[in-house]
Amino acid sequence: MYGLWTTFTTQTGQRDHVIALLLEAAASLETHPSCLHYIISISDEPDVLHVREIWTDAAAHLASLELPVTRRLITQARPLLEHVERVLEDHPLGGKGLM
């Protein structure tokens, strides 16, 4: 499996707008067999949010970036973002909550 942890810093006051777009992205992946997790979270910083993704493999994740819905959402989100950081790429081994 392939894991990705991404932290987004939004333009001031745009976090909720970006969250809505990312939740739409997650919904669009509900039936995508290679996407196991696409979870949005916030922490204490006002304009920061995190996306935790787990895919069957890196190639599946890469291919997903070409999906029309993903490309549209990236285009919509980009002007609302100040910084995007790929915090970690990892390999989930197992545990509770992995389908």
Next chain:
Amino acid sequence: MYGLWTTFTTQTGQRDHVIALLLEAAASLETHPSCLHYIISISDEPDVLHVREIWTDAAAHLASLELPVTRRLITQARPLLEHVERVLEDHPLGGKGLM
């Protein structure tokens, strides 16, 4: 919801031993209703591993540390660890893979 991202640096060569203990911890939480995720992963660093936890709330997580099986596993793992870092505490909002 309450999320936790912890990075463990093990003593040299002890990663697999610690992974086994953490997978045992995850198995012990399978029926724990407040634990939604307890996922172990590795990245490219040889003696480093990550645990991503999602709980219904912080109190449930705190209480779980008092469970006999958790206390036993922490006692077994402690001498195998060089460093434990709580990388992030967050609040998962939604997305794919959250039960």
